[in-house]
Amino acid sequence: MWTFLRRRLLTSGISLVGVVVVVFFLARITGSPASLYLPESATQEQIDQFNRLNGLDDPVLVQFWNFLVGAVRLDFGDSIWQRRPALEVALSAMPPTLSLAGIALALSIVIALVAGSVAALFRFRGPDRVISVTTLTISSIPDFWFALVGILVLAVNLRVLPTSGYATPEAWILPTATLMLAPVGVLTQVVRGAMIDALGAGFVQNARARGYGRVRLVARHALRNAALPIVSVAGDRAAGMVNGSIIVGSVFAFPGIGTVILGAVLNRDFSVIQASVFVVGVGVILVNIVVDAVYALIDPRVRLGAGRSS
């Protein structure tokens, strides 16, 4: 178990470094910040001075070395735009993103557990067909389209919800729903499949042959085995919430890591882009570790490090 965790940390550490490096160079392809921050009439001297002040006058490889040296100490430099440490900018955006993603994911899981279990119990019959068609439809709606139509119908035309912001509970409804679109559909299908497998498994039939009631069969014998694929897909979706956060940030002006990344890209704020990618990467690694821990908790075969013996 511990060697497994160490290996996991090592491999995720390597991919994190890789992503941060790639982003370092990609960001610089977007162009020079000087042309964005200085007026078009700026003289070459003014441009040189701006670059010197922001450490952009060195050759790219030197910049890269400085970046690496700083990054090791978690110093990503200052935001050109906001004039404060880039890491601080990225971290301060995490609480609203984490709350929104957490709520959206928790609601998705609850809905998926109920809908997926019902579909599994009524497999191939009415309720299953209705649930499967509905969730597949929902998960194929593009989230940006849903967000725009949601604003148009509920905020602009019917005026029941605000168009943007996050101070009032109502302002959270559309962003949450937008983030839930993809996970609800996928998770319901995963729960359905996992539950069908678990309910049809020999050990559930065997438990049934001992005269146990339906609730005991589903809740105690099937669910815990079905939980494994559900947990892994939910972890995957949690990581994918960053994409959703960008949509939600730009359409609803909902603050969070999405708006920060978007703003940083538009403003060629390299240090903030790098710090944000780093923070998101660490977040994804943490989610994966939690998923692994839950796996070990649920399944003794993972915990005791053994496959089937015979």
Added chain:
Amino acid sequence: MTTLLEVEDLRVEFLTDAGPARPAVNGVDLRLGAGETLALLGESGSGKSVTSRALMGLVDFPGVVRGSIRFDGTELVDAPDRTLRRVRGTGIGMVFQDSLDSLNPVYTVGAQLTEALQVRMGMTRADARSRSVELLEAVGIVDAEQRVDAYPHQFSGGMRQRVCIAMAVALRPRLLIADEPTTALDVTVQAGILRLLRGLTEDTGMAMVFVTHDLAVAKQVAERVMVMFDGRAVEEGSIGNVFAAPSHPYTRRLLSAHPGRARHWRDLTKGEARDDDGEETHRAG
């Protein structure tokens, strides 16, 4: 001998989108007395497992069961779930064909045994726990005291099969259905399990339906045999009579298809002629 199980004209079909498929069980009659053991013999796909599951009310949609199954006077076909739950486990116990998958991988063997004893026998936790150890010992698991806290994947296939038997007999069923409990096991393990089952029926007066496609195995555990072919019971009677004078072509093929087995079987019967208690061999179904 009082009648424990009475099956009349049992039919099982699996519905498909194109309508009902060929029936998996097609008009089986069966009568079993208390404490009696019947071997259910037949080739692969002849409907042995489907018949077994039907007896426990475990055939699910799209399977449809018709006919009558009376266990101890209670009709089980189309019976409400409550009735079936009462009979399952304590009335009729079952050891499934694929035992590798029969134990829940996320709970210890002891947790699964104690759960059964607490839920179905109303035992206290402590009593159920010590009874679980006794049961594991009874099915020949050494170090039962320690092994009770092990997970299924920490047992070998043969040991898991023994645990499944312990689990089934823990609820003291009046009828045990054992669906090819030894097919996946090697010969020595198989012999041990057959002895174990035989002993259990003798000690507790439990009746048994023993499913197999092996003549020698049938002979070892049962006095009576029913041969199934293509969903029908084509032959039924005492083992000695049925194989001394097989009346159905399939039974004859079964005997001649395995000359070694057939000879082995004749050797077995020769020395134990008194097993042939003169019960009439007849065609059923």
